[in-house]
Amino acid sequence: MQQEKGILALNAFDQSRVSSIDPALGEAVQRRLRSFGKASVLFYQEPIRMARAEGVYMFDVDGRRYLDLYNNVPSVGHSHPRVVEAISRQAGLLSTHTRYLNDVVDGYAERLLATFPRGIDHLVLTCTGSEANDLALRVAKVTTGRMGFIVTETAYHGNSAAVTDVSPSSRPGQPLPPHVRAVPAPEMYRNPVGDPGQRFADSVAAAITDLERSGFGFAALLVDTIFSSDGIHADPAGFLAPTVKLVHERQGLFIADEVQPGFARTGAAMWGFARHGVVPDIVTMGKPMGNGFPMGGVAMRAALLDRFAAEVKYFNTFGGNPVAAAAGLAVLDVIEDEGLMQNAREVSRHLMDGLREIGNRHMTIGDVRGAGLFIGLELVRDRDSKEPAPELASLLINRLRRRGILIGAAGPFGSTLKIRPPLCFGKDHADMFITACDEELREVAAS
């Protein structure tokens, strides 16, 4: 089973096929390529010219509607009026940096920090999850005086130089940098034997020892707490606990990357790490934080930030601007006022039950797993061998797109459908998706 060419290549439009698509669409693609070149990655065999979006729906330039199961950034719903209103009002009032005092920024920081367990009491605001992880790595190095990091084998943590070093999925085919070790994600589907928590702790222990022997030393373990790009692994709840205990025993830090699982997506708590009963030393945030407004953040133990600040001058021009803070406050308000955490929990059960039910008819559905509205649907060639079916994932993604449903894939083989809609996704939307999967898989099987 060969590893896919990295998470970013999954489901990408093949630029060499531009002459074979509809001419008007082809022209729009050519226009994109003229400015953005080969670095431009578009989704689907037929890319979509998107025009507007609202709630769980997106609409293309022809007015065609798409049910969105892909986008976790507009987490409280596309174009949510309360977030838009907050951005508009604050942008017209004041947008500046954090070297002046501003009540909106300080109010937001307090609201956000209140969602964390005791002890995580200081905050740095950034503009992206990448910036947050980049800073977290630096804080871990200064705190521990060591350089080595441990991540999972298909991890993605962002796009800066330092963060790309700890993102194996962005470096397909390349050896890991010398200061980085990758361990298998705590995976229960293909490795059901034994306790995944203990297995993960054993892998991390070996990696720590290896880093110590190599002279880099062990600075931190950095994981996405729902292992998004590793294929979404949430169960059994608590499996991270032995590893976090070990990390602390070995004098390292545990950095929880909440860029994807955070902000109520997992249904049971604001943060993915809560599922495992652990308290991180550093938490990084991004994507859904401003419902699309570019913002990220790093929350951590006060002593870590104070020590870092004593040695390093860090300033982020746009980080913590009042417009971002206003957007962030609106997001927290909407999550609470619209009961989105509870909705994620309830719709999750409905959606997973429905997918498992059609799994009785489709032997290519190997597994349905996840937490809240972050669900992985594992596609296989064969249920016994569990051989991954990335070609079926790709086929299904493009069929669903033609049917008006947006979804992507994840995991080391690109065989896991990644279900992470806006959190206002309802049971009716879940039913639409379940029916669509059922029908498309039936047609694929018949063809």
Next chain:
Amino acid sequence: MQQEKGILALNAFDQSRVSSIDPALGEAVQRRLRSFGKASVLFYQEPIRMARAEGVYMFDVDGRRYLDLYNNVPSVGHSHPRVVEAISRQAGLLSTHTRYLNDVVDGYAERLLATFPRGIDHLVLTCTGSEANDLALRVAKVTTGRMGFIVTETAYHGNSAAVTDVSPSSRPGQPLPPHVRAVPAPEMYRNPVGDPGQRFADSVAAAITDLERSGFGFAALLVDTIFSSDGIHADPAGFLAPTVKLVHERQGLFIADEVQPGFARTGAAMWGFARHGVVPDIVTMGKPMGNGFPMGGVAMRAALLDRFAAEVKYFNTFGGNPVAAAAGLAVLDVIEDEGLMQNAREVSRHLMDGLREIGNRHMTIGDVRGAGLFIGLELVRDRDSKEPAPELASLLINRLRRRGILIGAAGPFGSTLKIRPPLCFGKDHADMFITACDEELREVAAS
């Protein structure tokens, strides 16, 4: 002459003085520190509780007005109605990533690329100038296959781990990383002898040779084209040309950091590098690009980006979202429609003439230099020795703040007042500042 403790420390509120300021203000500062800790840097001996801003003015919570000569991010004016309207409208319509096609994004890319000389024809959109410089370094490494970078001695290029490595002003007291060389900025005030362009080229040549000998090799020269944090050096126009020629002869790349000088600030062109008649290989952008909306970008030769994309998977979730593009388009429109480049040029002359005129009375004004609305006012203890007067800079900054004028300092000694107001700054505003400087310097001299 000892180097200051890094650019970020200039003009910072001393946290240990919190008990000696007004109690209500002290409480607001304490609130800030509770969430953001010692990493929080506030301006002025008495920090300002800012509430709103419009055009060239900012207003604190008590309604007190401040003339803004500091903020170069709200470049077309604080809370500009056209930018606010563009953000509001687009945020209510669609905010998403670049894996869908979107006319606003493609239209913006074309408008932006049209401002560059022929040959700079591809673009990556990021969220910050730091992300832009981080990516530029990576592109330079992949393009050249080499690792070594050359920057100026007091350079600041951003806050990521990789960019902090090439930002000596963020690393006060620390040795440079082994792959980085720092050269003196092309400075004419304290080094008036000889041709500064040739002098700069000679320093860079020596640094290249040193990098080659060290085994890192020479990847790129990265400079802010108006040398903002080195103290603002713009003259004589053309001084960068011999160095850029040399860089290319030595098979390296020239990266122009336009985060501060770009977007018409220098008065004569959209980009600072134009002043020197050179064409960079890579151009990075940030701060004023969205008038406060978090956005940055990297423009470069097409071949560089295509080669990079073939080797590296890069994706930026918020980069190039339609809201940023709408803000960016509005900024370009306003620069054009309100004639801000011409205004920068005209007000610059008026402002520099006026400051030179009061310089006849104040022997502590050592130099007035710059281009457009990016001007340095050099404060000295003595005109003959040219000994820097950072303590006077600090005193003047805090006196001007009490008078309702916002300004900061730059340069290796913290002795250069950094004048970079919104580009809608008029001659009347310039006169207010000139008069204020004149009166405050007179009072300081008398005290």
